[in-house]
Amino acid sequence: MKPLSIGLVGAGAIGRMHADVIAGSGFAEIVAVADPTEAGRLYCLERGLPWCSSHHALLEAGGVEALIIATPNQSHLEIGLAAIAHGVPALIEKPVAVTVAEGEELSAASAKAGVPILVGHHRRHNPIIAKARELVGQGALGRLTNATVLYTFFKHDAYFDLAWRREPGGGPILINLIHEIDLIRFVCGEVAAVQAVTSGRVRGLPVEDTAAVLLELENGALVTVSLSDTAVTPWSWDLVSGELPNYPWQEKPVNSHFISGTEGSLALPSLDHWRYDGEKSWFAPITQEAIPIERQSPYIRQLRHLFDVVRHGVRPLIDAADATRTLKVTLAVQDAARQRQRLEMQFG
Ligand SMILES: NC(=O)c1ccc[n+]([C@@H]2O[C@H](COP(=O)([O-])OP(=O)(O)OC[C@H]3O[C@@H](n4cnc5c(N)ncnc54)[C@H](O)[C@@H]3O)[C@@H](O)[C@H]2O)c1
Known part of the structure; x- marks a missing residue:
């Protein structure tokens, strides 16, 4: 070949x-x-x-x-x-x-x-994310109720030496949150409305360092994303998924994503599936099953996908139109925070 x-x-x-x-x-x-x-x-x-x-x-x-x-x-x-x-x-x-x-x-x-245009939202190619999408799509969690995403990490001080990173637009909403927005759209469903509050109080720069984001999905589920680039925590996909070698991988398993439904819930990246095997009640014991998965670099899988798009005419997993919707929601989060308003999404 x-x-x-x-x-x-x-x-x-x-x-x-x-x-x-x-x-x-x-x-x-x-x-x-x-x-x-x-x-x-x-x-x-x-x-x-x-x-x-x-x-x-x-x-x-x-x-x-x-x-x-x-x-x-x-x-x-x-x-x-x-x-x-x-x-x-x-x-x-x-x-x-x-x-x-x-x-x-x-x-x-x-x-x-x-x-064809393929857009580099590499997380979609992670087998863990693909499995989560499959499970949600198959109804393994029942009807989605809510999801909690923690995206909190600490950017070293020198990161802010570049002037554009200190100004609005150079913060974690446009640089980092876009990955979460795409993951949520891919795994949980399309976004119908957004609300957000931001703060830049810790670093004291014109750009935000922290945000609380609320997304209403078209399927009715409510998603909250807790975002900060100035918090010392391991709770971020970059640190816990092992996707990129420049972030040291946690030895102890740590989860950053919690997706819940009427029949069960899923924690990522561990892929722990929680459900009731018998009676569904908060008084009954809840079962935890770690779904086995073969870890693979999403970047090599993305490259393989590009090969298939070019050589075999496979449809891009995320094309320019889809990626534009992810961008639109991310920009709306920033606007919602600025306007202190709930913004409904309109996709053409
Ligand atoms: N998917 C991911 O995991 C991921 C991670 C980091 C960055 N990114 C994205 O990748 C892009 C690049 O980010 P980066 O961190 O590598 O930036 P960078 O500044 O490190 O590298 C950009 C490079 O592009 C070159 N360049 C600039 N204008 C050019 C032009 N017109 N033609 C050819 N080369 C040109 C620069 O000289 C530089 O070498 C951004 O869009 C960023 O959002 C994606």
């Missing part, structure tokens, strides 16, 4: 991680890297990868079956549209774009040209 020929645009933090995943995959290879910086050129030199000064040069050279776009959010629209114009399917890192209008433009262009 000939490896999938990939052009990588952006050789920063996540771009290099993609390059490592590709190098170890055995079914894909990087044929060129576009990054205009000297650091990008040197990286290519060290790794023996052909370097291009821009995505235009990379696409013009031809020979790529897929693009991975791992550049700052503001450039996703332009580079995504260029890939589509060249008929090259792309994996665009999350968020799909900066605004809903931009996401919709990408989605429309992809549909019109028949060129």
Whole structure:
């Protein structure tokens, strides 16, 4: 089998991680890297990868079956549209774009040209998340009542040396919460309305450091997300799922997600399933069963999925339209906090 020929645009933090995943995959290879910086050129030199000064040069050279776009959010629209114009399917890192209008433009262009776009909401490719979605979909929890998500962690002080991270828009709502919004939409259902309260009192910066978010789902379930980037806790998916090597994995199992229904509940990432085997009553003993799962890197599974999208015409697990809905809900959380109002979601 000939490896999938990939052009990588952006050789920063996540771009290099993609390059490592590709190098170890055995079914894909990087044929060129576009990054205009000297650091990008040197990286290519060290790794023996052909370097291009821009995505235009990379696409013009031809020979790529897929693009991975791992550049700052503001450039996703332009580079995504260029890939589509060249008929090259792309994996665009999350968020799909900066605004809903931009996401919709990408989605429309992809549909019109028949060129698929996969968006890098990598958690959807985690076998734990896939299993949770399957169990909820099969009704293993009965009718969903509520879910509690803890996304609390501590960002080191130097993180805030970059000015944009101290200003509104650079905080944990747009940078981090978007992962939870996508996970909830994927596992529990579509969001119907949002409310939120934010605080920046601990760090005292213009950007929020903490938020309490309430999501009403179309199926009636209520979801709360407790978010903070200034709290010393292990209770965040990044720290407890073992997805990325740069976050040390907890030795003791710790859960961050609790999904409840009328017939049972599920804790993640342990996949502990709680239910009554006999009488359903808070006075009866409740059964705990850990559902076995084979752990696998969501990034390698995402790459395999990209292969299947390109070579076998499989529909992207999350396309530009779907990712735009995730972006829309995330932006609505920020607006709801600013306006101190409950905002209903309208999806076109
Ligand atoms: N899915 C995930 O787990 C995950 C994790 C981190 C970041 N991200 C997303 O990945 C994207 C990149 O984030 P990062 O942390 O790697 O940023 P980064 O700043 O570390 O890297 C961005 C790279 O893109 C290059 N670049 C900028 N403009 C370019 C252009 N027009 N053409 C080619 N290269 C260009 C920069 O020189 C830099 O090397 C963002 O959208 C971010 O939200 C996703």
